[in-house]
Amino acid sequence: MTTIELRNVSRWYGNVVAVNDITMDIGPGVTGLLGPNGAGKSTILHMIAGFLAPSRGTLTLDGAATWRNPEVYRRLGLVPERDSVYAFLTGEQFVTATAKLHKLADPDEAARRAIGITEMAQAKDRKISTYSKGMRQRIKVAAALVHEPEVLLLDEPFNGMDPRQRLHMMELLSRLGDEGRTILFSSHILEEVERLSGTIQVMVAGRLAASGDFRAIRRLMTSRPHVFHVRTSDDRRLAAALVGRPYTHAVELTSKGLQVRTSDFGAFCEQIAVLARDENIRLTELLPTDESLESVFGYLITN
Amino acid sequence: MLNPTVAGITLRATLGRRRAILFAIPAVILIALTLILRASHPDSVSWPDNVLGDFGFSVLLPLTALIIGTGVLGAEIDDGSVVHLLATPVRRADVIATKFAVAVGLTALFAAVPELIAGLLAPHSGKLAFALFVGALVGSVVYCAVFLLASVLTTRAIAFGLLYVAIWEGLLSNLVGGVRILSIAHYSLGVANAIYPDKNLQAGLTLTTSVVLAVIITAGGLYLATRRLQTFALTGDAI
Numbered sequence A: 001m002t003t004i005e006l007r008n009v010s011r012w013y014g015n016v017v018a019v020n021d022i023t024m025d026i027g028p029g030v031t032g033l034l035g036p037n038g039a040g041k042s043t044i045l046h047m048i049a050g051f052l053a054p055s056r057g058t059l060t061l062d063g064a065a066t067w068r069n070p071e072v073y074r075r076l077g078l079v080p081e082r083d084s085v086y087a088f089l090t091g092e093q094f095v096t097a098t099a100k101l102h103k104l105a106d107p108d109e110a111a112r113r114a115i116g117i118t119e120m121a122q123a124k125d126r127k128i129s130t131y132s133k134g135m136r137q138r139i140k141v142a143a144a145l146v147h148e149p150e151v152l153l154l155d156e157p158f159n160g161m162d163p164r165q166r167l168h169m170m171e172l173l174s175r176l177g178d179e180g181r182t183i184l185f186s187s188h189i190l191e192e193v194e195r196l197s198g199t200i201q202v203m204v205a206g207r208l209a210a211s212g213d214f215r216a217i218r219r220l221m222t223s224r225p226h227v228f229h230v231r232t233s234d235d236r237r238l239a240a241a242l243v244g245r246p247y248t249h250a251v252e253l254t255s256k257g258l259q260v261r262t263s264d265f266g267a268f269c270e271q272i273a274v275l276a277r278d279e280n281i282r283l284t285e286l287l288p289t290d291e292s293l294e295s296v297f298g299y300l301i302t303n
Numbered sequence B: 001m002l003n004p005t006v007a008g009i010t011l012r013a014t015l016g017r018r019r020a021i022l023f024a025i026p027a028v029i030l031i032a033l034t035l036i037l038r039a040s041h042p043d044s045v046s047w048p049d050n051v052l053g054d055f056g057f058s059v060l061l062p063l064t065a066l067i068i069g070t071g072v073l074g075a076e077i078d079d080g081s082v083v084h085l086l087a088t089p090v091r092r093a094d095v096i097a098t099k100f101a102v103a104v105g106l107t108a109l110f111a112a113v114p115e116l117i118a119g120l121l122a123p124h125s126g127k128l129a130f131a132l133f134v135g136a137l138v139g140s141v142v143y144c145a146v147f148l149l150a151s152v153l154t155t156r157a158i159a160f161g162l163l164y165v166a167i168w169e170g171l172l173s174n175l176v177g178g179v180r181i182l183s184i185a186h187y188s189l190g191v192a193n194a195i196y197p198d199k200n201l202q203a204g205l206t207l208t209t210s211v212v213l214a215v216i217i218t219a220g221g222l223y224l225a226t227r228r229l230q231t232f233a234l235t236g237d238a239i
Helices: A041-048 A070-074 A091-101 A107-117 A133-145 A163-178 A190-196 A214-222 A235-243 A265-278 A293-302 B004-016 B022-040 B047-079 B082-086 B092-121 B126-153 B157-175 B177-182 B184-195 B207-230
Strands: A004-013 A016-026 A029-034 A056-061 A076-079 A151-155 A182-187 A199-204 A207-213 A226-232 A248-254 A257-262 A283-288
Touching: A004 A041, A016 A041, A016 A056, A016 A199, A016 A207, A029 A041, A029 A163, A029 A190, A041 A056, A041 A151, A041 A182, A070 A076, A076 A133, A091 A107, A091 A133, A091 B004, A091 B082, A107 A133, A133 A151, A133 A163, A151 A163, A163 A182, A163 A190, A182 A190, A199 A214, A207 A214, A226 A235, A226 A265, A235 A248, A235 A257, A235 A265, A257 A265, A265 A283, B004 B047, B004 B092, B022 B047, B022 B092, B047 B082, B047 B092, B047 B126, B047 B157, B047 B184, B082 B092, B092 B126, B092 B207, B126 B157, B126 B184, B126 B207, B157 B177, B157 B184, B177 B207, B184 B207
Parallel strands: A029 A182, A029 A199, A076 A151, A151 A182
Antiparallel strands: A004 A016, A004 A056, A199 A207, A226 A257, A226 A283, A248 A257
């Protein structure tokens, strides 16, 4: 049972603060590190993996610092986001070489097992240069798992995977988490995190915006006010009708249509068309204007 | 301690790249030049030390060492694949020692050995060939240590190396005598000249000075490269 501890960890590059005063514990099971691009997820992962020194604060794995401590890799596996691997090796050669670098007693058997787990047995004799992006991801996971680490860190592991590969990887990570390993993966896609992990750490602009059980955070996300841009055959009449509905928070009449703020995303989406039909108004455009992750996370920070 | 797995991957990576052709070209030119001169001036005794000493130590050796020395680790750092090597408990000192050993071996193969072959092909130059071979071996060791260090310090290691070879060694060390104490080519010439004294080699340093400086710079280069690799950092998505 391994725990990663971050205490007031910050990391800056010159005047740019990449990670700002993060404190968190990551224990056994699968934890998702969620946030938009540029939020500092990779920086956090690199610091945990011992590939970046915190500018301030402490970062330990069961009490041992990871920075400048190669011994930590006996217990930790890293799957970096970058696609670069030794493309001139076959998948099997790459994983076996990693097993040898870990000085495992039986590197061939360890490689065979790791390749089997990631379902890469059929392609193991092909050079990595011929692999698809998804296959490269899986062979990187196989290499990271070859020494059966207690901690597995994955930076955007689902990038480039097709839906079947993605599902398989999710099952694999779930299984590893259920075995008591500490799995931390980063993603900017809400649905990936939702399907895989009960615990999430949400990062925005270098700060920890939310931390804990996914369902509670998801409720926060879905109950936030949503803004829609609506264009109709009669904007003013629809605005009057919307004002009387309980799900309407505010309506603004603009030269380009209506800006509607609703406190109930589901009810608004279900009833706007019915309302328009009852009022004999033709809807020509209905666009959610703040569905980006940044706006979702921004809401979490301010609430 | 050398790591055979790291050595195997490094060898395959270095020899598999297209630029492997690059470090064979100077060697081919040297041997071809020697053959041409031997055919056109079979009895001359003046050209072998000029060609083998000047071209061999000023062009063949430093350029070959530059391409190999900066490539054995620098290429992996540039493309990011080095993280797969460093995310293992292999000691950073072992990584540097192994990369260095591979670089020296390949440089010796593609620069010192061709120097020996060319020397043996040249007329009346058996002893000179051996002296140049030993001098080139010393140069291979020191150049590789310096260029390996450059590759972990900067992504512009090749530019740094070219400036060092062309400006510092090619120009300044011939104009200002004091500059020679930091010229690897002159360490090589100093050793070669001690084995086979020849004023045409234009050695500016004694054997003792050459060997002492070569040892200090090699040891210092490898120590600093190891220290640098121990603090190797991956940049995040926030910068």
